[in-house]
Amino acid sequence: MNRFERLALDYEPEADEAAVGRATMVYRDDSRTIISTNDSPDIPFAASLNPYRGCEHGCIYCYARPTHEYLGLSAGLDFESRLFAKLQAPDLLREALGRRSWTPTALALSGVTDPYQPVERGLRITRGCLEVLAVARHPVGVVTKSALVTRDVDVLGELARVGAVHVALSITTLDETLRRRLEPRAATAERRLDAIATLAAAGVPAGVMMAPVIPGLTDHEIPRILERAAAAGATFAGFVMLRLPHGVSDLFVDWLRTHYPEREAKVLGRVRDVRGGALTDPRFGSRMRGSGPYAEMIERSFRMARQRAGLDHRLAPLATDAFRRPGLQPSLFDRPSRGAG
16 A cells, blocks of 8 residues: 555465565666755754665564655565665765765765665675765764675775764564564574674674664563673664554554464553554654653663663764765775676
């Protein structure tokens, strides 16, 4: 279903397709700009860079799913399997940073979908963007659920040397059975913890994001996740409360009924506890953290666990003083062709 379309196709997959998952199609996105800006009071960045639209990871709770509806596609299977790749992103980024009007500010990579989803292994668009940022010594914060981020430890290390990068691995649960159901094509929690260790060993500031915390389902894992992340070398931690905007609420409810019917009432009840009686609350100030007594309890639990794990110090701001405006020359890093694995 698509809230912007009057007609909808009720898709029934063939038996073999349902068993292995819908085949992924990748389309070229010819966007003419690559940096998006926002003035939201509860987002910690004003500019972001998204190499892809849609995400193969298939996380059932993903707040970005409804963005596919603007393309005339669904927030469900289409979001997971009809991807759009911005192949010109590195060139567009180099052009944007080279303008005299550009003032360096921390870029979020990505603000919407995962920059290291599986298709990145071959297309290497994120790699290309990081190369541009490294040449320009431009600050960037990376958030991902993929261990593929360690492939780019050389470029991230260049940025780390001038204080212009930090990387957060998003970990939702340590329960592998639950993880496979929640995030079917994302890396295991163990591989994400290994990625934190690899980045930390290379001098790249690495941390953990519990994104999202699912009330009644994963909130009890907060202490253990932070403990494991700290042991791996994480130096900071954060969390975001579960958000279910637009059609994501229906998808999540269907998922619960399919996989955890015995927990449905409890989980949905807890979600409503932190969302003012509804399944979603888009108001600034509460959409990222929730509101009410149960949300406050989760916040306290997180702060206490973060302190015990030694992750409660404030993350240093990303540096902008080393920025050098790039020309139109190619990256100084050797980059294989886009078809390389």
